[in-house]
Amino acid sequence: MQQSALRYFLEVARTGSVSAAAERLRVAASAVSRQISKLEEELGAPLFERRARGMVPTHAGRLLASHAERAALESEQIVNEIRELSAAGRGLVRLGVTEGMAVSFIPEMIHAYRIAHPRVLFDLKVLPPAQVTTCVREGEVDIGITFSLSADAGVKVQWQRAVPAHAFAAPNHPLMRRERVTMAEVLAYPTASLDGAATIRRMLDHYCAAQGMELEPAINSTNVTSVIHFCRLGGAVMFSAYVSVLAAVRDGHLAAVPLVEGGILERSLQVQTMLGRRLPAATQGFLDLVIAELEALGPPPPARA
Known part of the structure; x- marks a missing residue:
C-alpha cells in the first residue's frame, strides 16, 4: 500500500467525507476518491459505507484505520527521536485527561x-471521560487518564485501579467529624455536583434512583474547580475520588469522610495508551512517573479534629 493512499484514506476516516478530506489535504476530491477505490481493489474489501450523511468505515476500514494511525505515529516518533539526539532530550508529550x-x-x-x-x-x-479514550485510540493524544465504567477496545490499559467515592466538604462541616457517613446522611445537607457527563454523576444518579433518593445539587456545574471552591466556602458536600481533589485536601481547604456506599460507587481509574504503539522515550518516562505516583497514592487523610 502506498503511503499517500493511506494518508488519503485516514483523512476520510477522520472527517467522514471525501470533500472534507480533500480540503484538509489540499488536493482534488477526485484524487482522494481514486486512492480509496485503489485501496479497496487492492485489499478486496470495501473500506467505507457510502451514506447520505458521509462515509462510515466498515469493519475492514476500522482495522486499516487503526493500522494507519499507528504507522503515522511510528513515523512521527522516529523523526522526533532522531531530532532528540541533537536536541538534548527535547520532546513533546500529548495528554488527554478528565477535568x-x-x-x-x-x-x-x-x-x-x-x-x-x-x-x-x-x-x-481536558476532555469528557469517553472522549479521552477516543483520542487515545485515534492517536490524538499519547497518554489518556480517565475514569471508566466499562472495558474499551483499541487502547492498552497501562494501569488501573478501582477508586471509591468519598464525601468532601469544608473541614468545619458537621459530617467531616464522622468516621463514615451514608448517602442518606449526606443528602440531608446541600450538595454540589458535576453534570451528567461525569462518570461519578452518572453513578450517583443511578444509585439514588435505585434507592428512591433524590439528588438535587445546590450547584450543578460542568467545571470541577467551581464545585470544589463552592464546597471550600462551606456551601455544600461533593462526591469525588481523592485524586481529583488532592491539592484541596492536602492544603486544608477540604476534608474527606468515607462513604458507607463508597464501594458501590467505585469507578476504574485508567491510564491508557494506543494499542500496539511504542512510545517515545520522553512519553514513556512521564508515563512511568505518573503510574509510580498513582501506585503510591493512598486514601485521603482523616479530617483534623
Missing part, C-alpha cells in the same frame, strides 16, 4: 517531570 485529573494531579506531575527534563514540552487536553 478532575487536570485540577492538581497532572500539573504537579508535569512540574516534577520538567524539573528533571526541562526541554520536554506538554500539550494537555
Whole structure:
C-alpha cells in the first residue's frame, strides 16, 4: 500500500467525507476518491459505507484505520527521536485527561517531570471521560487518564485501579467529624455536583434512583474547580475520588469522610495508551512517573479534629 493512499484514506476516516478530506489535504476530491477505490481493489474489501450523511468505515476500514494511525505515529516518533539526539532530550508529550485529573494531579506531575527534563514540552487536553479514550485510540493524544465504567477496545490499559467515592466538604462541616457517613446522611445537607457527563454523576444518579433518593445539587456545574471552591466556602458536600481533589485536601481547604456506599460507587481509574504503539522515550518516562505516583497514592487523610 502506498503511503499517500493511506494518508488519503485516514483523512476520510477522520472527517467522514471525501470533500472534507480533500480540503484538509489540499488536493482534488477526485484524487482522494481514486486512492480509496485503489485501496479497496487492492485489499478486496470495501473500506467505507457510502451514506447520505458521509462515509462510515466498515469493519475492514476500522482495522486499516487503526493500522494507519499507528504507522503515522511510528513515523512521527522516529523523526522526533532522531531530532532528540541533537536536541538534548527535547520532546513533546500529548495528554488527554478528565477535568478532575487536570485540577492538581497532572500539573504537579508535569512540574516534577520538567524539573528533571526541562526541554520536554506538554500539550494537555481536558476532555469528557469517553472522549479521552477516543483520542487515545485515534492517536490524538499519547497518554489518556480517565475514569471508566466499562472495558474499551483499541487502547492498552497501562494501569488501573478501582477508586471509591468519598464525601468532601469544608473541614468545619458537621459530617467531616464522622468516621463514615451514608448517602442518606449526606443528602440531608446541600450538595454540589458535576453534570451528567461525569462518570461519578452518572453513578450517583443511578444509585439514588435505585434507592428512591433524590439528588438535587445546590450547584450543578460542568467545571470541577467551581464545585470544589463552592464546597471550600462551606456551601455544600461533593462526591469525588481523592485524586481529583488532592491539592484541596492536602492544603486544608477540604476534608474527606468515607462513604458507607463508597464501594458501590467505585469507578476504574485508567491510564491508557494506543494499542500496539511504542512510545517515545520522553512519553514513556512521564508515563512511568505518573503510574509510580498513582501506585503510591493512598486514601485521603482523616479530617483534623
